[in-house]
Amino acid sequence: MTLAETINKAAHRLSAHGVLNAHLDAEVLLRHVLGRDRAWLLAHFQDTIESDALGAYDRTIDRRAVREPLQYITGNQEFWGLDFMVTQEVLIPRPETEFVVEAAIAAARNLASPVIIDLCTGSGCIAISLANEVPSAQVFASDRSASALDVAVQNARSNGVEGRIRFLCGDLFEPLVKDIIRETADVITANPPYIKDNDLATLQPEVRDFEPEMALIAGPEGTEIAEAIIKQAPTYLKHGGVLIMEMGMGQARVLSSIVAKTGNYRQPEIVKDLAGIERVLVARVR
Numbered sequence: 087m088t089l090a091e092t093i094n095k096a097a098h099r100l101s102a103h104g105v106l107n108a109h110l111d112a113e114v115l116l117r118h119v120l121g122r123d124r125a126w127l128l129a130h131f132q133d134t135i136e137s138d139a140l141g142a143y144d145r146t147i148d149r150r151a152v153r154e155p156l157q158y159i160t161g162n163q164e165f166w167g168l169d170f171m172v173t174q175e176v177l178i179p180r181p182e183t184e185f186v187v188e189a190a191i192a193a194a195r196n197l198a199s200p201v202i203i204d205l206c207t208g209s210g211c212i213a214i215s216l217a218n219e220v221p222s223a224q225v226f227a228s229d230r231s232a233s234a235l236d237v238a239v240q241n242a243r244s245n246g247v248e249g250r251i252r253f254l255c256g257d258l259f260e261p262l263v264k265d266i267i268r269e270t271a272d273v274i275t276a277n278p279p280y281i282k283d284n285d286l287a288t289l290q291p292e293v294r295d296f297e298p299e300m301a302l303i304a305g306p307e308g309t310e311i312a313e314a315i316i317k318q319a320p321t322y323l324k325h326g327g328v329l330i331m332e333m334g335m336g337q338a339r340v341l342s343s344i345v346a347k348t349g350n351y352r353q354p355e356i357v358k359d360l361a362g363i364e365r366v367l368v369a370r371v372r
Contacts, residue, residue, distance in 0.1 A: 090131040092116065092140065096147045103151045104291075111156050115146045118160045153291035166215040170241050175233040177301045179211040182332070182359040183277050185366045187215045189330045189357060193273050194220050202226070203322060205258055205276040205315060208301055210238030210251070212275050217247035225251040228261050231300060258311075259318050271322045273330065276315050280334035282308035309337055312367075313344050320350040320371050328370045338364035345369045 087095070093112045100108035117127055119142045135143070149159050157163040157178045163170050165179035166187055172178050194200040194216070200223045204213035207227035217225045225247075229235050232255050242248040254261035281302045286294060293302070304311045312333060319329045329351075333341055338356050345354045350371055357366035 087135055087140075088132050089116065089127065089135055092135050092143065096143070099147060100150055103153070105150060105153065111150055112147070114156060115150065115159065116143055119143045119146060154296055155292045158296060163209075165211045166218075168211075168215060168218065168245050170209050170211055170214075171237060171244065172209055173237055174296060175231065175298060176209040176237050177277075177297055179209055182361075182363075182365050183212065184215075185357050185359055186212055186275055186277060186330050186332050187219070189366060189368050190216055190273050190275050191219050193328045193330065194223060197272055198222065199224065200272040201270055203259075203262065203271050203274045204228070205274065206278045206301070206311075207238055207253070208234050208277070210241045210253075212277060213238070213251055214242050214245050214247055216273075216275070217242070217250045218245060221250075223250070226254065226262060227251055228254045228256055228258065230255065230257045231298070234298070234301070258314060259322060262322070268321055269324050269327075272324055272327050274315075274319050274323060274327070275330050276312075277332040278311040278315060279304040280308050280312060280332070280337060282306060307340075308334055309340055309344075312337070312341055316341065316344050316369070317348060319369075320348070323371045326371060328368060331367045331369075332365060333367055335363050338367065341367050 093116055096112035097109040100111055105111060119139055146159050155178055157172050158174055161171060163172050163179050166184055170179055202216055202223050202225045204227040207213050207229045210227060213225050213227035217223060235253050235255055239253055242251050279302050283303055283306050286303060342354050345351045351369040352372055355368040356364045359365040
């Protein structure tokens, strides 16, 4: 078969298994197997695929057909213009999380030596993007999964910021107690779990069956971890410091109410993503 025929056959199979954008995924996986870019592929569509490459390609299609995410098969995902290794130990970085990075850069860029804490760091995509964009920043990143932190450290190394991020294992602020003096952070970022326990079964198979449940599920209400962060963050933020946190769809009103009840913050700002969903909470300490 030619490369074009190979892609078309694979795309038909993926589509039959409910994969959205089946043709694009089939093309991406072939480029991954061949180690070629799209320009090369377009120029060689009529080439015949070699048997070894076809066998390797079929194995990747087998994995995608059972709805394993494309990024876990290729092992990487772009985020904020950087390349991140992803494994099933970490959530796949998503475009909406870039709104957290954007807000944090705006808060930290004009500070001389900002201190940034990134909670639930996972792949490290937020912390690493901020270290890259704000070279003067001192960044602390925590996660309760040691396996996730291993991935984050490798991503920091591959993106050239390993020496400027302190990775700590533990739940939320707990591992920071010995490393951060109270009221010294300028910015706290977080993309915490925010899915309700009962909603796991309703998620797409790519998420439900492959991404780490620890990084998805927050509790019966879905806001439990976000609430803990909101209540604890003022202990670590300077006067005027800011908490910037991703949240689930429909959670803005509840979390804004929690912010108000603490009495520690000004009126929070809610940032919508490109789909118009209220996605990021920005709360500045009084």
